[in-house]
Amino acid sequence: MRKSLTLLLLVVFVCTSSAVGATDTLQDWATDTENTWRTGSGAHDGSTTAIATSIIGWGVGLALVIAIVAAVLHQSTSGSGHSHCHDD
């Protein structure tokens, strides 16, 4: 009886450890895949924006861009007390 109980506990322990290990491995794999998939997205964004802005073919005045930046800064400052950047 005691032997059976020990064996059962051992089996449960081994199964639990492998399940935890598998979850960790799966998470690592997911992170690696995510990183691999995402790497290069800055260059990809650069080329898609280049084509899009080339097709549109016009821009806006500097004053308007500054007004937009000022509005964004104002919102972030009044909302949180400090501004966050690189909102990617």
Added chain:
Amino acid sequence: MMINCIALYGICFFVPPQEWEVASPETLSPRVHIAFVGKSSSGLAPTINLATEPVSISLPAYVEAVRKIHTADPNAKWRDLGRFDTKLGPGQLTEIEMSTEQGKARLMQLMVVKGGLAYILTACALKEEFPKHYKLFDRVLQSLQETDDLVESYPAHKRAELKSALGALTGEKQWAKFEQKIIHDFTEIGPYWQILMLSEARAKLLTEGTK
């Protein structure tokens, strides 16, 4: 539009061609900070933009990841043009050709990896018109630089005036005057520097106002 964060990354900027307009911020992809558009009589206007991406890999590994993305696109032709040194550090220059409804586009993409960030400067024009813009694009790519202090990055002969203007900016009342001064009197290194300078000054003003 993303705003450079001085505390985390330093400030990276480039000097765009004179007279080019700033592309509307709504047209930019998520990782693109700013884009400039030139005039063209054809269907595709010349453009240049700056994007960044947080990375934990080297420049060759990043270029390889980008190569895989572009070579997987049957509509694009990618080639490595070799090393290209910038004020920011050593970079890699690549070329992409893509078909669009307006004709074949040629893109020149400069990539630099520094301090956990990939900086990507992309120039684009109609393939047939590209040789006409080559010198201009080369000058813009060469101008890519990083600074911890926007004031110090401005040509020395105007730095004292700039410091004085910043010193006089003590509240909301002086903002309009300061803004006009930056737009009209500090044009030597282009509108991207002006936008960054105004963003930084505005953020400082608002932060001090909330204290």
